[in-house]
Amino acid sequence: xxxxxxxxxxxxxxxxxxxxxxxxxxxxxxxxxxxxxxxxxxxxxxxxxxxxxxxxxxxxxxxxxxxxxxxxxxxxxxxxxxxxxxxxxxxxxxxxxxxxxxxxxxxxxxxxxxxxxxxxxxxxxxxxxxxxxxxxxxxxxxxxxxxxxxxxxxxxxxxxxxxxxxxxxxxxxxxxxxxxxxxxxxxxxxxx
Amino acid sequence: xxxxxxxxxxxxxxxxxxxxxxxxxxxxxxxxxxxxxxxxxxxxxxxxxxxxxxxxxxxxxxxxxxxxxxxxxxxxxxxxxxxxxxxxxxxxxxxxxxxxxxxxxxxxxxxxxxxxxxxxxxxxxxxxxxxxxxxxxxxx
Numbered sequence: 001x002x003x004x005x006x007x008x009x010x011x012x013x014x015x016x017x018x019x020x021x022x023x024x025x026x027x028x029x030x031x032x033x034x035x036x037x038x039x040x041x042x043x044x045x046x047x048x049x050x051x052x053x054x055x056x057x058x059x060x061x062x063x064x065x066x067x068x069x070x071x072x073x074x075x076x077x078x079x080x081x082x083x084x085x086x087x088x089x090x091x092x093x094x095x096x097x098x099x100x101x102x103x104x105x106x107x108x109x110x111x112x113x114x115x116x117x118x119x120x121x122x123x124x125x126x127x128x129x130x131x132x133x134x135x136x137x138x139x140x141x142x143x144x145x146x147x148x149x150x151x152x153x154x155x156x157x158x159x160x161x162x163x164x165x166x167x168x169x170x171x172x173x174x175x176x177x178x179x180x181x182x183x184x185x186x187x188x189x190x191x192x
Numbered sequence: 193x194x195x196x197x198x199x200x201x202x203x204x205x206x207x208x209x210x211x212x213x214x215x216x217x218x219x220x221x222x223x224x225x226x227x228x229x230x231x232x233x234x235x236x237x238x239x240x241x242x243x244x245x246x247x248x249x250x251x252x253x254x255x256x257x258x259x260x261x262x263x264x265x266x267x268x269x270x271x272x273x274x275x276x277x278x279x280x281x282x283x284x285x286x287x288x289x290x291x292x293x294x295x296x297x298x299x300x301x302x303x304x305x306x307x308x309x310x311x312x313x314x315x316x317x318x319x320x321x322x323x324x325x326x327x328x329x330x331x332x
Contacts, residue, residue, distance in 0.1 A: 033226060037219045045215070049208050059218070066222050128207025135204050154198065155206045182198050 016082055023073050033070060040083065041066075043156070044090045050151040051094040052101075053116045053136070055125040061097050065090045084165035091148070091166065113140045113147075138188035142181055149174055150181040 022032035102112035
């Protein structure tokens with residue numbers, strides 16, 4: 001790492017520190033929180049929506065995510081970047097939601113996810129064509145972690161380094177997961 | 193059917209849409225949600241203020257009440273003129289009532305004050321025998 005990239009990294013961290021203290025200061029809190037919403041609501045919404053699939057559920061989970069983010073800001077240690085911390089909260093909230101959804105229906109997580117995919121056909125906020133729906137069905141056959149990795153890389157176009165920070169998994173393991181997922185999905189699409 | 197190749201440029205979108213103005217509305221909703229938290233804080237501060245106010249009121253009340261109480265307790269020590277006035281106005285209180293409450297020490301003190309002692313008791317007797325209206329005084 002050369003001196004310039006070190007300086008850039010340092011200044012980003014300083015900016016983030018300043019932003020976090022704005023979020024914690026009662027005087028600047030409101031405007032800082034608005035800024036946080038404007039920056040992150042869209043990417044976090046799509047991250048959650050890709051996992052839970054229905055808009056209404058995504059809306060609920062996104063709301064819980066921001067409430068948690070706001071409530072836990074004072075405990076944010078700054079060990080990781082703010083965005084990866086928020087993505088992690090959103091991911092955990094979505095996983096918890098999906099587990100509860102399955103439990104309520106008395107079925108397994110996989111079955112619940114299949115059901116959610118089947119509902120997409122009649123969803124007014126899903127305008128996918130046949131191939132898009134098929135892709136969703138293919139993804140739903142994957143193990144949970146592979147689904148998550150595939151969606152973050154393919155739909156959200158996150159970098160492996162970013163995914164590594166969010167999921168606390170090595171880049172190598174993520175790359176392997178992604179390639180396995182791609183292979184399985186391609187196979188599914190060819191045979192269905 | 194042409195083979196699917198997810199890695200090439202023919203990217204498939206997720207197909208997820210959101211209602212119109214969803215993000216604007218979401219932002220407004222979240223901003224409103226963090227407001228009530230502040231309002232409850234205001235209420236709690238106000239509540240604390242009330243507690244503080246009543247604590248201060250209690251201290252002030254005690255500060256006034258304690259000296260007043262001790263002053264009242266002190267005023268039980270009635271001054272001599274008040275007692276004299278009282279006694280003179282009470283019809284039922286005479287020599288017998290007073291003497292009942294006198295202790296031996298009181299009598300000795302009285303004797304000393306009036307210079308009556310064994311040594312001059314003869315003089316007193318002589319005085320009494322010489323006085324003509326003695327019967328009248330004694331009956332009185």
